[in-house]
Amino acid sequence: MTIDGDLYGPAAALYDQLHVGPASPLLVRFFADLTPEGGRALEFGPGTGRVTLAVAERAASVHCLEPSPSMRTVLLTKLAALPRLRERVTVLDGAAPEFRLDSVFDYVYLAAVLEHIPPPARRPFFAAVAAHLAPDGVLAMDMVDNEPVPDEPEREVRSVRQGECRYSRSTAVWPLGPDLAGVRHVYRTYLGEELVETETVERLHHFHRPPDVHADLAAVGLAPVPGPPAGPLADKGLLIARFPGAAPTPGFAQREEK
Ligand SMILES: C[S@@+](CC[C@H](N)C(=O)[O-])C[C@H]1O[C@@H](n2cnc3c(N)ncnc32)[C@H](O)[C@@H]1O
CATH class of the missing domain: 2.20.130 (S-adenosyl-L-methionine-dependent methyltransferases)
Structure with missing residues (x-):
């Protein structure tokens, strides 16, 4: 059977077993460490919530925009078993690049989602993010790299x-x-x-190439934070961006000290 519509329909129930790889805990830690303690977070494409749940441990609130009904179902099922996160995590049907929320966020992130966003939609997406980002806010993503297209x-x-x-x-x-x-x-x-x-x-x-991504960030007033992590996450294409002059990045300095 071939699926149209919900591309994550067949994957959702077993996504954590069939799609999540061995480097996952480090990647989750990368995103979680950037969470401002007690801040407001916005996540695009939370999927089954592998990053969401870790971020929610530190954030006052996490708003999740997830277009796949199946992935939302799995995430909501996990959250139902975690009553202490009930007030904190909001799961909405939504997607990049177009969204509008009546809030400003301290932390906006997307993990393993950029592959779904066509490059021409990237700048409008960053513009919408910038409009929802607090002056000292942090934007984090992966999948920004120069890897050749595989065959x-x-x-x-x-x-x-x-x-x-x-x-x-x-x-x-x-x-x-x-x-x-x-x-x-x-x-x-x-x-x-x-x-x-x-x-x-x-x-x-x-695929999203660093020079193009940096140019789109600059066009909306954001700048990449230098010093992407080395080690096992070096090939993940991690990128952190902020408004120039923003206060030091939470978690980033911490990680460099490790
Ligand atoms: C590879 S999964 C990653 C899930 C989760 N972020 C993680 O790291 O485990 C990609 C997710 O992005 C969602 N997605 C696809 N297109 C999207 C878009 N335009 N905006 C936001 N999320 C999107 C998919 O439905 C799916 O849940």
Whole structure:
């Protein structure tokens, strides 16, 4: 079966098992450490909430804009089991680049989401973010890098067992241009040895190059904070941006001291 519409429909229930990789805790820590204690946070594309829940531990509030109904369902189900976060996390149907909220935020972030935003939509998106960002606020994202567009045949990336079923995700990536790839995820369900269901999702992956991103940030009055982290997160394309003259970045200095 091939899915139209909710691209994360087939992935949502097992997203944490089939899509989240071994570097995930470090990436979550990167985003969580930037959270201003007691501040107001805005997240684009929270998915199943792997970063949201860590940010919510420090923020006074987290507003989440998530276009996938399936991902919202998983996130809300997780939140239902965490009553102490009930007041703090707001989950809305929304998406970049266009959004309007009647609030200003101390921290705006997106993790593993930029691939869904076409480069021409990036500057309007940053303009909307800048209009919702407090003067000392922080914008953080990943997926800003110079990695070449991959060309990888389908292979099984991850699999997980649940009862007598085994669920797997296989992925293929192919170039469509200098900053664009096609991605196909095939989700298979096996009962014992028998293949009982196959769901396929095809979508685009947009690449965001540092000089273009920096130019779009500058156009809306934001500037990248120098000194991206080295080590295991070096290939994640992490970027922090702020208004020039803003107070020192929470968490960033802290991380450099580690
Ligand atoms: C790869 S998942 C990442 C989920 C989560 N941020 C994480 O790091 O685990 C991408 C998420 O972005 C959402 N998304 C897709 N297009 C979006 C857009 N234009 N604006 C906001 N979120 C979007 C998807 O529905 C999905 O939940």
